[in-house]
Amino acid sequence: MIQSVVITVDRNVLAHQLFTGVSRQHLACLVEELAGPWQAMIEGRRHEARGGARKREAGAGARHRLVFVDRLVVTLIHLRHDLPHSVLALLSGVDRSTVTRAVGEMRGLLAERGCAVPDRPGLRLRTLADVFAYAQAEGIELRLDATEIQVRRPAAGRGGRRAFVSGKKKQNTMKATVVADHQGRTLWTDALRPGRMHDATATRNEGIGTCFQHFPDVEVGP
Template sequence: MRRVATGKQAVTRDATTAVRVERIVTSAWARAVLSHPAFCGLSRAHLGRLIEELATFWTTRCESVLRERRGDERKRAAGAGPHHHLVFTDRVLVTLAVLRLRLPHAVLAELYGVSRPTVTRAVHESRPLLAARGCAVPDRPGPRLRTLADVFAYADAEGGRFQVQ
């Protein structure tokens, strides 16, 4: 089996010359897609301020949980230990997309290249922060996007142009 990089896609050729194209999706690409106002419902400037505001509460809550688990103050420098698969910004974007468009967690997991339980955990941890901040989902029923193809179709209809590179 031979793997050949062609532009932004990787093409794998096996002995039978069948070609399989693997999409390479990065979290930066997924972040660019979900930060579009069609998906999160906020302008990018407002979204940036919201994430900045919520980050303080997120950090404080994480430190509080860790302090309670340890029963004492931190023994190592901040940043030691395992890291989240989704950074805080992505957690907020995923949660906003779920609240606004009712996207299935499996679609968002595919978009970010993580497991579905990772997305579910991120939504359950971020949703209370958004609720405490006063973010609410309008009462209007929105579209139910069930697949990644539905996401792209919705983006095209809303005037956004996204493509897997």
């Protein structure tokens, strides 16, 4: 007789810096900063689904299979190590769909925080305009580059399948434009796009050219 085996890993282990890439102190700060916006997002979604205010007492109803802290941890692990959602689900003792939903929620919240400015504690750049304004004010020379990562081939019959085939790598990829300072420290990155899109097209769509017009003193290095 074959018995199924359930594998779960201690949540404290998964929260270790080797997995998440951040210290426990930094993780605690992220929890404190993002818990409120996440709860507001969830309540807003429920309000829309109900079509009005809640009718039961606060706390009633089904519980999350992954609490907020665990959702943040699995998202950080996924972003750092690119582990498949199915693997993270196995480690966490939940369904893959639960991890997929959690990562989708948390990635947006993390992205909205923007990028920290080197040597300027507390200052964060959340938009491309913020980056150019900072570079012009501080005399920072920017570096622009398109990074490309290989992805699984889209399923047969999926619309727009060819859009992921990179003309450079001849593989299925996703691209993102990264803006860094003269020391290579990331200041901004755009959303991932299909690998077939040319870098010049992406630059135009992202409004980088417009930013150069508004901030003419900003220089770009090699």
